[in-house]
Structures are given as C-alpha cells and as structure tokens.
Amino acid sequence: MGKVILTIIALGHIALAQNFISQKSDTLFPVESKYIYKSIDDVKIITSDNNLTSLSNLWNKKPFLLTLIFSRCAGICSPLISSLKFSIEKITGNEREKNFYIVVLSFDTADTPEDMDAFKKDLNLSERNDWIFGIFADKEKIKKFTDELGFWFNWVDSIGQYDHPGIVVGIRDGKIVRILVGGEITVVKLREVIDEIKGNFVPFYEIQKNVAFRCLNYDPETGKIKIGIGTLIMFIPAFFTFFITFTIFIFSGKIHKQNQKSKTKQVIQK
Amino acid sequence: MAEIAIKAEAVEIEAKVKKLTLVWTGLTFILFPILGLLGFLMRLVQGNVFPMFPPEWFYSILTLHGVGMVGLWFVEGMIAVIYLLSKYVKPSAGVSWFSFTFTLIGVALIIISTIAGKFGAGWYFLYPLPYKSAEIWPNWATDLYLIGLGVLGIAWTVWVIDVLRAIAKKYTLNQALAWHYLAGKTEPELPPIILIVTVTCIGAITGFLAAVALLLLFLFDRVSGTPADPLLMKNLVFYFGHVLVNITMYLGVAILYETLPQYTQKPWKTNKLVAFAWNTVLFLVLFAYFHHLYMDFVQPKAFQIIGQFASYFISVPAAVVTIFSALAMIYKTKVNWTLGSSLIFLGTMGWAVGGVAAVIDSSIAVNFRFHNTLWVPAHFHTYFLMGVVLMILGFIYHFSQLHSNIPDNSKLAKFTVWLILIGGYGFLSMFYTGGALFVPRRYALYPPALSSGTTLAQISIVFVSILTIGFLLYLIQTIRRWARSF
Ligand code: HEM
Numbered sequence: 162m163g164k165v166i167l168t169i170i171a172l173g174h175i176a177l178a179q180n181f182i183s184q185k186s187d188t189l190f191p192v193e194s195k196y197i198y199k200s201i202d203d204v205k206i207i208t209s210d211n212n213l214t215s216l217s218n219l220w221n222k223k224p225f226l227l228t229l230i231f232s233r234c235a236g237i238c239s240p241l242i243s244s245l246k247f248s249i250e251k252i253t254g255n256e257r258e259k260n261f262y263i264v265v266l267s268f269d270t271a272d273t274p275e276d277m278d279a280f281k282k283d284l285n286l287s288e289r290n291d292w293i294f295g296i297f298a299d300k301e302k303i304k305k306f307t308d309e310l311g312f313w314f315n316w317v318d319s320i321g322q323y324d325h326p327g328i329v330v331g332i333r334d335g336k337i338v339r340i341l342v343g344g345e346i347t348v349v350k351l352r353e354v355i356d357e358i359k360g361n362f363v364p365f366y367e368i369q370k371n372v373a374f375r376c377l378n379y380d381p382e383t384g385k386i387k388i389g390i391g392t393l394i395m396f397i398p399a400f401f402t403f404f405i406t407f408t409i410f411i412f413s414g415k416i417h418k419q420n421q422k423s424k425t426k427q428v429i430q431k
Numbered sequence: 432m433a434e435i436a437i438k439a440e441a442v443e444i445e446a447k448v449k450k451l452t453l454v455w456t457g458l459t460f461i462l463f464p465i466l467g468l469l470g471f472l473m474r475l476v477q478g479n480v481f482p483m484f485p486p487e488w489f490y491s492i493l494t495l496h497g498v499g500m501v502g503l504w505f506v507e508g509m510i511a512v513i514y515l516l517s518k519y520v521k522p523s524a525g526v527s528w529f530s531f532t533f534t535l536i537g538v539a540l541i542i543i544s545t546i547a548g549k550f551g552a553g554w555y556f557l558y559p560l561p562y563k564s565a566e567i568w569p570n571w572a573t574d575l576y577l578i579g580l581g582v583l584g585i586a587w588t589v590w591v592i593d594v595l596r597a598i599a600k601k602y603t604l605n606q607a608l609a610w611h612y613l614a615g616k617t618e619p620e621l622p623p624i625i626l627i628v629t630v631t632c633i634g635a636i637t638g639f640l641a642a643v644a645l646l647l648l649f650l651f652d653r654v655s656g657t658p659a660d661p662l663l664m665k666n667l668v669f670y671f672g673h674v675l676v677n678i679t680m681y682l683g684v685a686i687l688y689e690t691l692p693q694y695t696q697k698p699w700k701t702n703k704l705v706a707f708a709w710n711t712v713l714f715l716v717l718f719a720y721f722h723h724l725y726m727d728f729v730q731p732k733a734f735q736i737i738g739q740f741a742s743y744f745i746s747v748p749a750a751v752v753t754i755f756s757a758l759a760m761i762y763k764t765k766v767n768w769t770l771g772s773s774l775i776f777l778g779t780m781g782w783a784v785g786g787v788a789a790v791i792d793s794s795i796a797v798n799f800r801f802h803n804t805l806w807v808p809a810h811f812h813t814y815f816l817m818g819v820v821l822m823i824l825g826f827i828y829h830f831s832q833l834h835s836n837i838p839d840n841s842k843l844a845k846f847t848v849w850l851i852l853i854g855g856y857g858f859l860s861m862f863y864t865g866g867a868l869f870v871p872r873r874y875a876l877y878p879p880a881l882s883s884g885t886t887l888a889q890i891s892i893v894f895v896s897i898l899t900i901g902f903l904l905y906l907i908q909t910i911r912r913w914a915r916s917f
C-alpha cells in the first residue's frame with residue numbers, strides 16, 4: 162500500500178514539475194495545452210483585396226490555419242510563411258481549391274491592406290484564394306485577441322522591429338484545435354494539424370523509439386501506413402496449424418492402414 | 432481369438448483411462464474450492480468488508496483466480512473428453528500423464544509468481560505491464576509467470592496433438608470434420624464428439640502457437656531491451672486467450688453431446704446442420720478475437736469489422752444448433768434427471784445466456800460503452816461458471832456415479848442445483864447491473880464516484896454465500912462417489 166501511495170506521489174511531483182517548467186516557457190511560446198479548445202474572438206478583418214469580413218464568416222465556411230506577422234519584419238515572418246507554404250504544398254499537392262484557409266494577419270497597427278497585398282505577392286501567393294492576408298479592422302482589439310492565443314509582441318526601438326514568436330494556430334468552428342510554434346513548420350506536424358482542423362481523428366504519430374516487429378509502419382512524411390512484419394507474425398500460428406494438422410492426419414492415416422494390413426495378414430495366417 | 436484379445440485390450444484401456452480420469456478430476460476438488468474462495472474474497476474486498484486490504488494483493492489474487500480458473504477448466508474439459516472419446520479412439524495414457532505432471536509444475540510456478548512474487552498484471556498479462564510494475568512485483572515474478580505459462584503451453588500442445596493423432600488413426604481429416612455430411616452422405620457415421628473435438632484441437636493448436644510467439648516476443652524484449660510492438664502483443668495475447676476460453680466451452684459441448692443421450696435414451700447423431708455449425712466454428716475461430724481490440728484505433732479497420740461479424744457467426748450456428756438439439760432431446764422425453772445430467776443440461780443453458788451477453792458486447796457500437804466494465808466479467812462468468820463449469824462438474828458426477836454405483840439422491844440433488852442456480856445467477860446479475868451502470872472491472876476498492884460498485888458487491892456477497900453452500904453440497908455428494916470409484 163505504502164509503495165502505491167509513494168508511486169502516486171512521485172508521479173504527481175513529476176507532473177507538477179513539468180507544469181512549472183511549462184508555465185515559465187509560456188513566456189516565450191504559448192503552451193498548447195493551456196489554450197486548446199478555447200474559443201477565439203470573432204474579430205473583423207480587412208483582407209488584402211480590401212474586403213471587410215469577420216473570422217466567423219471564414220470559420221463558418223472552412224476551418225483555417227491562422228498565423229500572425231507584420232509586413233516589415235526582417236526576422237521570422239517571411240521564413241515562417243515560406244515554410245508553411247512549402248509544407249502545405251507538400252501535403253495537399255497540386256490541389257487548387259483546398260478545404261481549409263490559411264489566414265495571415267498583421268498585428269502591426271501600421272500595416273495597411275496594401276502592405277499585406279505586397280507581402281502576399283512577394284510570396285507568389287497572389288493567385289491563391291485559400292490564402293487570406295489581412296489586417297485587424299479594429300486596432301483596439303489586437304492586444305486582447307493575441308493575448309488569448311498566448312501570442313505576444315514587443316516593439317524594440319534599437320532595431321526598429323517587433324520581437325515576437327512564430328506560431329500557427331489550427332482553428333475549427335472558432336475554437337483552437339492545435340498550436341504549432343517556432344519558425345519552421347515541418348510537414349509531419351502540419352499534417353496532423355490539418356487533419357485535426359478538418360475534424361479527422363489522428364490515430365498515428367511519429368515515435369522516435371526503435372520498436373521490434375511493428376504491425377504497421379507509419380511514414381509521418383507522407384502519412385501513409387504500410388503493413389509491417391508484425392502483421393505477418395499474426396498469421397504464423399494459423400499457417401503452422403495447417404501444417405501440423407495435415408501432417409498428423411497424413412502420417413497417422415498411413416500407419417493405420419499399414420497396421421490394418423498386417424493385422425489382416427496375421428488373422429489370415431492364423 | 433483375435434476378438435477376445437481386442438476385448439481384453441478394451442478393458443485394459445478402460446481401467447487406464449478411468450484411473451487417469453480419477454486422478455485428474457481429483458485436482459478439481461482441490462483447485463476449484465481454492466480459486467472459488469479467492470473469487471469470494473475479491474467480492475468481499477470490493478464490498479469494502481476489509482477496507483485495509485492491500486490493493487496489490489487484490490491484483491495478485493485476481494491474476495491467480497483468473498489464470499487458475501481458465502486453466503483448470505480447460506484441463507478438466509480435456510480429461511472428460513478423453514474419457515468419453517476412448518469409446519471410439521485411443522488417446523495415449525502416457526501423454527496424459529506427461530501433461531498432468533507438467534501441468535502441476537506450471538501451476539506451481541504460477542502460484543509462486545502470484546502469491547510469493549505478487550505478480551498482478553491480470554491473467555492475460557497485457558504487454559508492457561508485466562515488466563513495468565512500478566516495483567509492485569519484481570521482474571522474477573513475471574519471469575516465473577511466463578515460464579509457468581510456457582510449461583503449460585508445451586504440456587497442452589502435446590496433449591491436443593495426441594488427441595488429434597488418436598482421431599487421425601481411425602478417421603481421415605475430411606471424415607473427422609464431417610465433410611461427407613456436408614456433401615449429403617451419412618456414411619461412415621461420425622459421432623458428434625469426434626467432430627467437435629477435432630475442431631477444438633485444431634483451434635487449440637493455433638491458440639497455443641500464438642502463445643509461443645507471444646512468449647518469444649516477451650523473451651526478445653527481456654533479453655535485447657528493444658520494446659515489442661504493443662499492438663502485436665495485444666493481438667497475440669487475445670488470439671491465445673480468446674481461443675483458450677472458447678475451446679474450453681467446446682469441450683463442455685462435446686461432453687453434452689456424448690452424455691445427454693445416456694439420460695434420454697435417444698441417440699444424438701451428426702447431421703448436415705451439426706457439421707455445418709462446427710465447420711463454421713473452425714473457419715472463424717481465428718477471427719472472432721478481434722472483438723478484444725475495438726478500442727485500439729490503430730488496428731486496421733477491416734479487422735474490426737471482421738471481428739464483429741466473425742463474433743456473430745461463430746456463436747450463432749453452434750449455439751443455436753446445440754441448444755435446439757438439446758431441447759429437442761429432452762422434449763416430451765422421460766429424462767433421468769440426476770445431479771450429473773441436470774448440471775450438464777443447465778450448463779448448456781448458461782452457455783446460451785452468456786453467449787447472448789457476449790454477442791451484445793461484441794457489437795462495436797455497444798463495446799464503446801461496455802468495454803472493460805463489469806459487463807465483461809458478467810458475461811464470461813455466465814458461460815464459464817454457469818456454463819462450462821456446470822457441464823464439467825456434471826460430467827465428474829456422472830463419471831463418479833457410474834463407477835461407484837451409488838444411486839443418486841434426487842432430493843439432495845435438486846436442492847443443490849437450486850442453490851447453485853440462485854447463488855450463481857444472483858452473483859452474475861450483480862455483475863450485469865454493474866456493467867449496465869458502467870462500473871469498470873478490476874477495481875479493488877471502488878472510489879466514491881463508483882459507490883454503486885461497492886453496493887452491488889455487498890449484495891453479491893449474499894449470493895456468493897448461497898453459491899458456496901451449493902458447491903459444498905455438490906462436492907460432498909460427488910467426492911463420496913468419486914472416492915468409491917477407485
Ligand atoms: C466461484 C465463483 C466465482 C467468483 C465468486 C468469482 C469472482 C470474481 C471476481 C470478483 C472477479 C473480479 C471482477 C473484476 O474485474 O472486478 C473475477 C474475475 C475473473 N474470474 Fe471469477 N469468480 C468465480 C468463478 C470463476 C470461474 C469459474 C472462472 C472460469 C474461468 C472465473 C474466471 C475469472 C477471470 C478470467 C477473471 C478476470 C481476471 C482478470 O481480470 O485478469 N471466475 N472473478
């Protein structure tokens with residue numbers, strides 16, 4: 162009994178410690194678990210082609226990936242969008258019309274729809290309707306909106322730039338489904354997020370560990386599953402059973418016939 | 432001259448088989464009360480009668496009770512069937528003795544593992560728990576448990592292969608599987624017990640081979656340190672576990688087909704329907720176990736669907752054919768109801784009730800709710816405790832009475848049967864109610880949120896007490912006759 166309690170307490174400690182670490186690191190990157198399934202604010206936005214719309218208008222049509230940038234950024238913003246674009250194309254292939262949007266919003270009050278249009282062009286995305294670039298229609302709401310995603314930005318005078326993390330948030334029906342952080346969006350992670358915003362259950366994920374005789378081999382790059390040697394192992398018992406059964410019946414049958422023959426011989430001799 | 436020699440041989444075999452059966456069945460009189468009382472103890476703990484009972488003890492008892500009962504009734508089913516089969520074919524007595532010795536060794540290892548080593552991963556030792564005990568039990572306890580199972584596996588594989596060999600000596604494979612009946616012929620005549628036992632032994636071999644693969648993978652993990660794929664391990668363990676439990680029931684049914692006619696004076700013959708039903712079982716026996724993996728979402732979807740349909744089709748023909756034939760046997764017939772024949776017949780009915788509960792739970796939509804609730808012990812205790820156990824206990828009485836010539840005390844027999852029925856079904860209904868209320872299985876003490884589990888366990892204690900008295904009376908009547916049979 163004592164041991165059980167000790168184990169539980171020990172596990173609890175580890176969990177608490179982890180919580181503690183994560184709370185600290187939250188100052189740099191938002192921690193997904195703190196924000197998951199929370200609703201985001203339904204703000205009005207002005208798109209790069211000067212349309213006034215709202216986020217709910219978008220999420221009522223399709224789920225979307227949301228990212229926050231500013232157009233003058235000399236740091237993470239362009240590489241982030243480029244890697245996002247690269248990974249999305251890798252996942253969805255040549256699909257022109259996707260079943261989700263990618264919403265790129267500027268948190269910089271100085272950005273205009275024209276700035277965003279130029280930014281979109283720079284990235285060779287101007288033809289793509291599923292990529293929506295825009296600014297907040299109501300500048301007052303930016304702070305509250307970003308706070309609720311765990312996103313932050315600080316103006317740094319010395320370099321004339323905002324300091325901010327890179328995040329991509331998966332939104333379905335106005336709720337946060339996943340948050341990816343960092344400047345590089347990998348295909349593997351993004352595939353899961355895209356599946357989840359579409360409401361698909363993600364049964365597989367990448368594991369680093371070496372596992373012997375896997376039933377299924379999952380390729381996280383392509384999302385494909387291949388039958389592994391483990392599945393074949395499941396058929397071995399049946400295979401051997403056939404073999405054993407036939408052997409028994411063939412051999413016993415033969416011996417039986419021989420015995421019968423010799424018995425009849427004996428009887429005849431007698 | 433030759434004829435006399437053959438008769439002498441038959442008498443000699445009968446003496447040999449009789450002795451074998453006496454010794455094997457004697458094991459029941461020791462193990463069944465112990466394992467049953469462990470079950471009683473678990474219900475007491477769950478009813479909060481001993482609030483200070485260490486949970487890790489509960490789990491080692493749970494494991495011993497589970498594996499012990501599953502193993503015990505398999506071997507008793509085997510020996511009963513071997514005794515009944517020896518009228519037609521000649522399984523080797525030597526192999527049965529070999530199996531007996533190794534079974535005792537395996538049982539001893541498992542008892543040491545669970546009692547001294549506190550191994551408590553549950554009877555089907557789901558990977559990777561056995562070697563990740565959070566220091567509740569040491570790794571050597573797991574080693575012993577797995578070695579014990581390995582020893583049993585070897586003993587029993589040899590045993591079933593020998594029974595098949597005996598059948599193969601007289602019948603070809605398609606005769607033993609009654610394929611000529613499917614083709615519309617009735618010659619040569621095949622006693623149903625041969626068909627059922629053939630199907631059972633072939634099934635047993637696959638199940639035991641799956642266990643071999645599983646144990647080798649455990650060994651690989653233990654030696655190399657490379658973890659095995661839990662999905663593969665779970666598939667293999669239920670392949671083995673499901674098959675073992677199911678073939679034990681088939682052994683019970685084989686007993687029914689062979690013994691019931693002796694009490695009704697009507698022959699029970701193989702026909703096209705019987706042949707069809709048991710061939711379906713043979714064909715599907717490998718696929719039904721998928722119903723244990725419905726919650727494993729990485730399992731290929733096709734397997735899940737196959738699992739559901741295999742579960743339906745494997746149980747329905749065999750059960751329906753058997754139950755209707757059994758009812759037809761006793762319908763408008765003067766049946767000689769002894770303690771033996773009553774238990775065998777009621778066991779068949781329990782098999783039916785448990786089967787229905789099992790089929791309900793093997794529907795994917797239902798399993799989403801009932802998975803690992805008390806519904807699970809409810810259904811398998813129905814077809815085991817009130818099913819095959821009654822059939823085998825009925826057989827042991829039948830056998831002992833036959834050889835002791837002590838007449839049946841029908842009043843006492845009736846009273847015994849009623850106690851077992853009331854106690855047994857009362858006990859089961861508490862499990863079923865728990866399942867319907869979604870109380871999870873395998874809790875030593877129910878937390879406040881599951882207090883209905885505690886209440887049900889408390890009511891259960893009354894019924895288990897009645898059941899215990901019933902079994903006690905059974906044992907008194909049977910052991911008396913058994914002892915006189917030597
Ligand atoms: C004699 C009367 C019996 C009583 C009072 C009894 C009682 C119990 C109890 C209380 C449990 C734990 C249920 C839970 O998960 O909460 C259990 C589990 C189990 N019982 Fe019985 N039982 C009896 C007979 C049998 C029989 C005849 C079998 C035949 C195979 C059997 C096989 C099992 C198995 C396999 C488990 C599950 C073990 C596990 O979860 O690893 N029991 N039993």
Ligand SMILES: [Cu+2]
Binds near residue numbers: 673719720722723
């Ligand atoms: Cu099963």
